[in-house]
Amino acid sequence: MKQKFHTLLALSLLSLLPLPVWAQAGGDFSTPDASREAYSQIPWQRIPENLWDKVRSGRALVRQTWVISPSIEPRIAGLGPTYNRPACISCHPRNGRGEAPATQDEPMRSMLVRLSIPGKDAHGGPNPEPAYGDQLNEFGIPGVPGEGEACLEWETRRERLAGGGEVELRAPKIRFRQLAHGALHSKLMTSARVAPPIFGLGLLEAVPEADILALAKAQKAARQGVQGQANYVWDAAQQRHTLGRFGLKANQPTVRQQIAGALAGDMGITSELSPVPNCPPAQTACAAIQGKIGEKHPELSAADLDEMTLYHYILAVPEPRRQDEPQVKAGRALFAAAGCVSCHQPELKTGAFPAFPALGGQTIHPYTDLLLHDMGQGLADNRPDYRASGRQWRTPPLWGIGLAQTVNGHAYLLHDGRARNFLEAILWHDGEARKSKERVRRMSTAEREALLAFLEAL
Numbered sequence: 377m378k379q380k381f382h383t384l385l386a387l388s389l390l391s392l393l394p395l396p397v398w399a400q401a402g403g404d405f406s407t408p409d410a411s412r413e414a415y416s417q418i419p420w421q422r423i424p425e426n427l428w429d430k431v432r433s434g435r436a437l438v439r440q441t442w443v444i445s446p447s448i449e450p451r452i453a454g455l456g457p458t459y460n461r462p463a464c465i466s467c468h469p470r471n472g473r474g475e476a477p478a479t480q481d482e483p484m485r486s487m488l489v490r491l492s493i494p495g496k497d498a499h500g501g502p503n504p505e506p507a508y509g510d511q512l513n514e515f516g517i518p519g520v521p522g523e524g525e526a527c528l529e530w531e532t533r534r535e536r537l538a539g540g541g542e543v544e545l546r547a548p549k550i551r552f553r554q555l556a557h558g559a560l561h562s563k564l565m566t567s568a569r570v571a572p573p574i575f576g577l578g579l580l581e582a583v584p585e586a587d588i589l590a591l592a593k594a595q596k597a598a599r600q601g602v603q604g605q606a607n608y609v610w611d612a613a614q615q616r617h618t619l620g621r622f623g624l625k626a627n628q629p630t631v632r633q634q635i636a637g638a639l640a641g642d643m644g645i646t647s648e649l650s651p652v653p654n655c656p657p658a659q660t661a662c663a664a665i666q667g668k669i670g671e672k673h674p675e676l677s678a679a680d681l682d683e684m685t686l687y688h689y690i691l692a693v694p695e696p697r698r699q700d701e702p703q704v705k706a707g708r709a710l711f712a713a714a715g716c717v718s719c720h721q722p723e724l725k726t727g728a729f730p731a732f733p734a735l736g737g738q739t740i741h742p743y744t745d746l747l748l749h750d751m752g753q754g755l756a757d758n759r760p761d762y763r764a765s766g767r768q769w770r771t772p773p774l775w776g777i778g779l780a781q782t783v784n785g786h787a788y789l790l791h792d793g794r795a796r797n798f799l800e801a802i803l804w805h806d807g808e809a810r811k812s813k814e815r816v817r818r819m820s821t822a823e824r825e826a827l828l829a830f831l832e833a834l
């Protein structure tokens with residue numbers, strides 16, 4: 377009787393303990409929502425009430441379909457002269473990830489192709505293709521031709537798993553058609569990139585630079601073949617090079633500059649961080665129409681850019697689910713044992729963050745080190761981006777990744793969306809991640825299923 381009482385007492389005490397830390401994926405900026413709106417949750421109680429209108433306004437701008445100037449709605453005007461899509465959420469549906477076209481006949485609806493040639497721009501970034509700039513813009517406003525179309529042709533191969541079983545892997549080849557300004561440069565380098573999810577980014581901006589550099593140092597000291605490298609990129613606001621954190625090669629220093637880059641590169645909208653209209657010299661119709669519209673640059677006000685940034689800062693991170701299930705627990709252990717954690721860092725802490733103080737002092741579980749890693753030739757785009765080599769990619773955060781299917785109706789992963797599920801994504805890991813990949817290949821079926829269940833529960 378006494379024994380039973382003690383057990384009961386222990387159990388009831390256990391249930392009183394605070395949630396395990398990993399349950400709070402984004403610290404105070406976490407959400408239990410696991411619906412298709414899971415990436416769009418706003419933790420209102422963490423946001424000073426005097427900012428609520430700005431958050432709503434930032435959200436409206438991110439969801440907005442932008443229109444051509446001149447317009448009776450000047451605030452949302454300025455699309456083009458050339459662009460990819462008219463809204464942020466065309467590529468980041470429900471703040472989630474984009475998708476690669478399934479066949480070469482389909483257009484790119486939520487991805488883009490970066491272009492450059494050998495050499496560097498004035499700040500050490502990629503050297504744009506002379507006639508097309510640093511990104512292929514498929515559309516033009518009336519009177520301006522779109523630059524052309526890019527399509528993907530898939531090539532497949534098979535990878536064997538230990539204990540039988542095979543997985544088909546597909547890799548894209550980029551083809552261009554209907555090019556408006558003649559042949560592309562003979563030394564052209566391309567990089568097809570799918571839009572990643574956009575929640576939790578304020579927390580990642582608030583991780584102290586020193587902590588990220590310390591991770592790189594620890595990886596080097598561990599001598600396990602994993603050695604992350606920081607990217608240093610041009611920070612237009614500070615007019616100097618700073619640590620890159622955003623974009624698939626950590627090629628943007630801040631959320632604000634990332635958004636300004638998206639506005640300019642993907643939609644043709646200028647802002648104070650990207651004030652020059654994107655009309656390479658060969659594109660005369662583009663330049664002529666800029667002159668004719670005679671519109672003001674920047675097209676987006678600094679206040680509107682701030683509101684869009686604020687919305688990105690505060691978007692909550694989905695909490696992991698099913699964490700008490702034995703299979704998920706086993707998967708968590710295997711994720712560590714396979715060495716996934718050296719790059720996909722389970723836990724980071726944010727430092728002081730004056731731009732939005734509530735984001736500071738948080739313990740978060742993003743599963744990224746924000747560093748670049750050599751992922752082998754199979755994943756290489758062979759297109760350098762500041763210090764990132766053609767084989768390096770930034771470790772993507774894995775928080776919320778288990779909800780990809782729920783939010784976007786697919787879980788197509790990796791920089792170009794080639795992986796159609798978690799296992800394919802893992803089997804593409806090579807280079808610094810080769811050992812990890814091999815461990816997964818050699819796992820028993822039950823172990824592999826547990827690892828995947830863990831990812832599904834994030």
Ligand code: HEC
Nearest residue numbers: 460461464467488569570571622623624625635638639642
């Ligand atoms: C044509 C598709 C497309 C459109 C339109 C688009 N994006 Fe993106 N977005 C991308 C791609 C692709 C990347 C990765 C870019 C890279 O690595 O170079 C990205 C990256 C980002 C990131 C960085 C995320 C991270 O984890 O580092 C943010 C933030 C972002 N976009 C916000 C926006 C906003 C805001 C808009 C609208 C102003 C927008 N995007 C419009 C495709 C798009």
Ligand code: HEC
Nearest residue numbers: 714716719749755769770771772789790791801808809812
């Ligand atoms: C050496 C660092 C490193 C290690 C070790 C590593 N990863 Fe990754 N992981 C990356 C990078 C970098 C990418 C992005 C590659 C790309 O997009 O081409 C990635 C991508 C992923 C993705 C797709 C994410 C997305 O948003 O598209 C998943 C899932 C993933 N890794 C799981 C794992 C698992 C599971 C392990 C352990 C078996 C592991 N990774 C080990 C660096 C690593």
